[in-house]
Amino acid sequence: MTDARVSHGDAAAPSQPGLPRATAVLLTLAALVVVAAGAAAASWLVAPVFLALVLVIMVHPLHGALVRRGAPRWLATAVLVLAIYAVLVVLAAVIVYSVARLATILPGYAAELNGVVTSTLELLGRFGVGPDQLRSIAAGLDYGRFVQIVTGLLAGLAGLAGNLVFLLSLLLFLGVEAAGAGPRIQAVATRRPHVATALREFATGTRRFLVVTTIVGLVTGVVDAVVLTFLGIPLALLWGVLVFITNYIPYIGFWIGLVPPLLLAILTGGWGSAIVVAVVFLAVNFVLTSVVQPKFVGDAVGLSVSLTLVGLVFWAWLLGPLGAVLAVPLTLLAKVLLVDADPRAHWLDALVGSRPPAPPPEPTASPD
Incomplete structure (x- = not known):
């Protein structure tokens, strides 16, 4: 009887408790800071x-x-x-x-x-x-x-x-x-099937990002080159190509591509020509690259627009100008490794993904 009671007590004994949640969060943040410092160095x-x-x-x-x-x-x-x-x-x-x-x-x-x-x-x-x-x-x-x-x-x-x-x-x-x-x-x-699936998603998402960005950049570069040629801005074709290249930098690439033609427009045609260039860039480049493109990129790679912007600032601060160019693939890699590759972290996709998760199916009533 005593043995049975002891055996029953051992079976019912709780497992060793893990770390408190606050401690685990602090340790995770500390590890991320160390990794970020090493990457920056x-x-x-x-x-x-x-x-x-x-x-x-x-x-x-x-x-x-x-x-x-x-x-x-x-x-x-x-x-x-x-x-x-x-x-x-x-x-x-x-x-x-x-x-x-x-x-x-x-x-x-x-x-x-x-x-x-x-x-x-x-x-x-x-x-x-x-x-x-x-x-x-x-x-x-x-x-x-x-x-x-x-x-x-x-x-x-x-x-x-x-x-x-x-x-x-x-x-x-x-x-x-x-x-x-x-x-x-x-x-x-x-x-590790989840890791393999995450790596495949990273490769596929990176290609989708490059395809969407290339198409949008090609359209904006052609439109800008035509307008700059019509206005008589020197090296109009070159600035159109530069707009196409800088389009791979989310959000701030638009402003980088605007500076050279805007400066030359002021010097060659005065403020009137500069205003036309600025209006065209705002109407075409800003709408396409800062409104339309982030939405399509987010849907293509599964990242929310807010996360893309935060990732741009973070990677540019961490790795410099090249980090800004690679901000979307870097953010996507971090997401697939930290969220998609771990089944326990899939709930985070509802916060950082481009689309809200589908609601769970309603339970069907069992027949009487």
């Missing part, structure tokens, strides 16, 4: 590695298409690597050439810029701004400093050539190993 490595991963994911379907058409695997892998290199070279060339051309043509408009500054100061004087305030404003407007900033930016981009060798080597090895990505994911699926 190694941003020179993390950002290029993730850029290489995104480029490989973007071009990888080309490998499968060539293999299905009967091409040898070595040829499909070589074409994949060359396509990755071509995408990287085109993107880098457009950005560097845009900054270089802007830094080259701006000194030729020094007289026009001085005239714009003088007329602006006169207009301020008519509205009651005194001579002392005008002198302080004029002293703060240093055209040479602005040109120095632009040339410094160009020098910084040129300084990336040292990391280019590492990036190209990484792209080569990732491109070669991408041919065996399918069997690797399948091996993961045998032990």
Whole structure:
């Protein structure tokens, strides 16, 4: 009787309690802070590695298409690597050439810029701004400093050539190993099916993001280039291409693409031309890239618009300008690893996903 009672008591004894919820939350936050600090310290490595991963994911379907058409695997892998290199070279060339051309043509408009500054100061004087305030404003407007900033930016981009060798080597090895990505994911699926599904969702969502962003950026770039050509803005086609490239940066890419043509519109056509350029960019670029595109991107990758904006600020702060460009894929990767890959965290998808979860089905009444 005693043995039975003891045995029954052991079976009914509660299991060892886990950590209190508050302690678990604090430990999780502390771990995230440590990881973020490490990523920020190694941003020179993390950002290029993730850029290489995104480029490989973007071009990888080309490998499968060539293999299905009967091409040898070595040829499909070589074409994949060359396509990755071509995408990287085109993107880098457009950005560097845009900054270089802007830094080259701006000194030729020094007289026009001085005239714009003088007329602006006169207009301020008519509205009651005194001579002392005008002198302080004029002293703060240093055209040479602005040109120095632009040339410094160009020098910084040129300084990336040292990391280019590492990036190209990484792209080569990732491109070669991408041919065996399918069997690797399948091996993961045998032990961790949720992780494998999350990784597949990350690759699919990244491609959807790139497709939607490319289509919207192409439309806005063509419209802007046509309008700028009609207004006689120098290098209109180049600024249209720049708009297309900067469209990959959520929210703030619009403002980056606006600055060069707006500045040249002021110098070549005055404030009237600048107002037309600003109105066109606001009507086309802002509506498409800041209203329409986030909605389609959110639906394509499963991220809410608010989370996309917060992710943009966070990754730009953590990894720098390249983090802003890769903000959506980085946020998507964090979501699939922390939420989608863990069945216990699926409830978080109701807060960070693009769509509210479907209501549970109502229980059917059992027949009497």
